[in-house]
Amino acid sequence: MTKVSMxxxxxxxxxxxxxxxxxxYLLPTVLSFFFSMTRWTLTKWxxxxxxxxxxxxxxxxxxxxxxxxxxxxxxxCGLKVVxxxxxxxxLTSRVMFRNYxxxxxxxxxxxxxxxxxxxxSTMMHPSHGVFNAALALIGMSGPDWLGNTKLALLSVAFVDxxxxxxxxxxxxxxxxxxxxxxYYEALKIDGGSNWSAFRHITVPLSRxxxxxxxILAFIGGLxxxxxxxxxxxxxxxxxxxxxxxxxxxxxxxxxxxxxxxGNVILFVCVSVLAFPLYKLLTKSEVDL
Amino acid sequence: xRRTKRHTLAALTSLLLVIVLLTGxxxxxxxxxxxxxxxxxxxxxxxxGTNDAAGSDGANKPAEKQTLTLMxxxxxxxxEALKNVAAEAEKKLNIAIEFDIxxxxxxxxxxxxxxxxxxxxxxxxxxxxxxxxxxxxxxDNFLDMANEPFMxxxxxxxxxxxxxxxxxxxxxxGSSSAxxxxxxxxxxxxxxxxxxxxxxxxxxxxxxIKAAGKTAVIASYKETWTSQLFVLGDYYxxxxxxxxxxxxxxxxxxxxxxxxxxxRGFEKTAEVFKAGYMNKDFLATTYDVxxxxxxxxxxxxxxxxxxxxxxIMQNSPDKIGDIGVFPIPSDKAExxxxxxWMPSGMYINKNSKKIEAAKQWVAYFxxxxxxxxxxxxxxxxxxxxIKGIDLPADxxxxxxxxxxxxxxxxxxxxxxxxxxxxxxxxxxxxVAVGSGISDALKGAKDYxxxxxxxxxxxxLPGW
Numbered sequence: 001m002t003k004v005s006m007x008x009x010x011x012x013x014x015x016x017x018x019x020x021x022x023x024x025y026l027l028p029t030v031l032s033f034f035f036s037m038t039r040w041t042l043t044k045w046x047x048x049x050x051x052x053x054x055x056x057x058x059x060x061x062x063x064x065x066x067x068x069x070x071x072x073x074x075x076x077c078g079l080k081v082v083x084x085x086x087x088x089x090x091l092t093s094r095v096m097f098r099n100y101x102x103x104x105x106x107x108x109x110x111x112x113x114x115x116x117x118x119x120x121s122t123m124m125h126p127s128h129g130v131f132n133a134a135l136a137l138i139g140m141s142g143p144d145w146l147g148n149t150k151l152a153l154l155s156v157a158f159v160d161x162x163x164x165x166x167x168x169x170x171x172x173x174x175x176x177x178x179x180x181x182x183y184y185e186a187l188k189i190d191g192g193s194n195w196s197a198f199r200h201i202t203v204p205l206s207r208x209x210x211x212x213x214x215i216l217a218f219i220g221g222l223x224x225x226x227x228x229x230x231x232x233x234x235x236x237x238x239x240x241x242x243x244x245x246x247x248x249x250x251x252x253x254x255x256x257x258x259x260x261x262g263n264v265i266l267f268v269c270v271s272v273l274a275f276p277l278y279k280l281l282t283k284s285e286v287d288l
Numbered sequence: 289x290r291r292t293k294r295h296t297l298a299a300l301t302s303l304l305l306v307i308v309l310l311t312g313x314x315x316x317x318x319x320x321x322x323x324x325x326x327x328x329x330x331x332x333x334x335x336x337g338t339n340d341a342a343g344s345d346g347a348n349k350p351a352e353k354q355t356l357t358l359m360x361x362x363x364x365x366x367x368e369a370l371k372n373v374a375a376e377a378e379k380k381l382n383i384a385i386e387f388d389i390x391x392x393x394x395x396x397x398x399x400x401x402x403x404x405x406x407x408x409x410x411x412x413x414x415x416x417x418x419x420x421x422x423x424x425x426x427x428d429n430f431l432d433m434a435n436e437p438f439m440x441x442x443x444x445x446x447x448x449x450x451x452x453x454x455x456x457x458x459x460x461x462g463s464s465s466a467x468x469x470x471x472x473x474x475x476x477x478x479x480x481x482x483x484x485x486x487x488x489x490x491x492x493x494x495x496x497i498k499a500a501g502k503t504a505v506i507a508s509y510k511e512t513w514t515s516q517l518f519v520l521g522d523y524y525x526x527x528x529x530x531x532x533x534x535x536x537x538x539x540x541x542x543x544x545x546x547x548x549x550x551x552r553g554f555e556k557t558a559e560v561f562k563a564g565y566m567n568k569d570f571l572a573t574t575y576d577v578x579x580x581x582x583x584x585x586x587x588x589x590x591x592x593x594x595x596x597x598x599x600i601m602q603n604s605p606d607k608i609g610d611i612g613v614f615p616i617p618s619d620k621a622e623x624x625x626x627x628x629w630m631p632s633g634m635y636i637n638k639n640s641k642k643i644e645a646a647k648q649w650v651a652y653f654x655x656x657x658x659x660x661x662x663x664x665x666x667x668x669x670x671x672x673x674i675k676g677i678d679l680p681a682d683x684x685x686x687x688x689x690x691x692x693x694x695x696x697x698x699x700x701x702x703x704x705x706x707x708x709x710x711x712x713x714x715x716x717x718x719v720a721v722g723s724g725i726s727d728a729l730k731g732a733k734d735y736x737x738x739x740x741x742x743x744x745x746x747x748l749p750g751w
Contacts (some may be wrong), residue, residue, distance in 0.1 A: 058737075233336060233512065236719050237720025249394075253742065255712075
């Protein structure tokens with residue numbers, strides 16, 4: 001084999017993956033920047049410059065959408081970290097039926113989001129739903145979970161946490177199991193309590209796991225769509241619209257160029273928020 | 289041992305993947321072949337234009353059985369009725385129909401647009417007429433039926449809503465209907481109420497119904513499209529008082545927020561909410577539940593399309609005689625008429641490989657025989673739009689209520705049939721107005737903005 005082909009033949013192995021990456025990832029990304037500046041009917045397009053961006057930013061429900069997206073991302077992310085860590089710590093300790101409990105926690109993750117959304121929206125029906133029927137048993141009258149404009153978004157966020165906490169727990173379990181036992185032994189010899197083991201060993205040393213959970217959950221929250229669509233479709237009115245649901249509605253209306261512009265904006269927003277967050281988090285990681 | 293097990297597993301999985309891939313391709317390949325194997329009917333019919341009409345009497349029965357695909361929505365009884373027509377047509381024409389069921393509303397619009405853009409549309413499509421049809425770019429996608437003999441009996445009132453740039457694209461599926469108030473006649477006579485002719489009388493009736501412990505106005509905002517009736521069904525009142533509204537509105541001169549008569553639609557949506565006349569849990573109530581409330585008499589007024597009568601017939605057939613229809617009242621007694629919706633259209637995919645078979649099928653569908661098969665399963669929600677097809681004597685009570693308005697010429701087509709401009713977010717805006725999240729004026733302003741966005745995206749002149 002000649003020297004040149006020795007150097008280049010290895011690239012041939014990368015070619016299949018490279019082509020797939022180019023055709024299905026790189027090309028659409030670049031094209032979406034282009035189509036975001038057109039009036040596009042899927043078969044024809046006219047170049048209209050930045051008009052779509054101007055239209056998107058003047059969308060009435062956009063401010064609600066931005067606010068909701070951030071609230072939703074922060075709430076779901078925060079709760080997933082807290083519950084994931086607690087469940088992770090609990091499920092790595094010596095409890096009965098540990099494996100069974102682990103699968104129970106993970107189980108909701110396996111369900112279809114749409115099915116979960118429909119099931120919960122039935123359970124949250126103000127007068128026939130299980131939730132309010134249960135509250136009625138103890139003499140309380142439940143709210144209209146999905147109809148109350150102040151509560152609807154949080155109700156959906158709650159379901160998102162119920163469904164997504166399994167993944168967070170699994171990551172935390174992996175992180176906590178990786179902590180060497182010696183630290184716990186040392187603490188025991190020094191006479192530390194279970195609480196201080198959790199507070200001073202488990203929490204700081206599962207930091208890498210926590211960072212993964214935060215990043216995954218936060219980005220997931222920012223671009224969340226399916227659950228909110230299954231449960232409220234952005235309603236009542238526009239009160240639970242997220243950026244993604246606004247984009248989807250534009251796509252539904254056949255405003256493909258406008259919707260693509262929205263996606264580019266969403267892409268920029270997620271990057272702007274996620275990269276600094278990632279930097280900040282990785283800086284505070286400690287070596288085991 | 290372990291090793292072999294793992295190898296077997298790997299081999300099995302790869303096999304499975306390959307199978308999945310192959311069947312995936314095979315599926316679409318199969319249907320292409322089916323198209324290619326068709327007898328040369330296209331050439332046949334191309335040579336003689338006369339055999340179109342012959343399609344309906346079955347003289348031109350092709351030797352080999354053909355199958356057409358037809359996409360239709362899943363709401364109401366249209367599908368059942370079409371199945372009945374398809375069964376009859378199969379006997380006559382030897383053309384079978386394979387139904388492809390789509391969701392209705394914006395979800396369905398999205399599907400149809402995507403299927404058209406990817407060249408994956410069925411041979412026949414049942415879809416809305418008017419502004420929604422215009423958004424599909426019909427000249428590129430559907431066959432011009434203007435010169436087809438079977439279109440001669442279709443009334444002009446219908447043809448106008450499927451005509452774009454002089455081309456006629458669709459045949460009517462079912463009857464016309466109205467956007468009006470469905471009401472429970474039994475409760476009306478129990479409470480001694482009279483059909484209102486003004487909005488003030490309507491609100492008085494509501495107060496009495498509420499005092500009697502019943503729901504005066506049923507709302508089913510869980511399905512957002514049902515929230516638009518006070519705005520869309522009010523159009524007769526707008527058109528009668530401001531005759532130039534449709535033209536000015538299309539030309540970006542008249543706005544909902546600045547035309548008081550048009551703004552009334554939003555105000556009416558807000559007023560019934562503010563007065564507390566609506567059912568509890570209206571945000572969680574669905575269309576079917578709302579119609580059941582109306583049939584049972586727990587709710588008395590339901591602003592809805594008269595197509596809802598058919599669902600009542602299906603779900604509570606013993607109550608259908610109790611349901612009447614009156615127009616959405618205006619503020620003046622002399623302005624009192626119905627806003628009319630034209631039926632959906634049946635379109636032939638221009639790029640279908642079986643256009644001739646599709647034409648034959650549509651010809652049969654529009655013929656008296658086809659219409660009889662159709663209306664045996666779905667009763668009319670309003671007068672028919674094909675000449676010679678009259679309302680049968682056993683029509684719904686509610687439909688009989690509508691006839692006088694048609695006879696007196698007190699009808700107007702809904703705005704979506706006279707203007708291509710229709711904002712996609714009206715249903716969300718009317719939910720917001722109808723549940724007190726925003727007031728009527730803000731709703732109207734938001735809708736004007738929504739319209740502007742649509743007009744710009746469609747690149748309409750003047751926006």
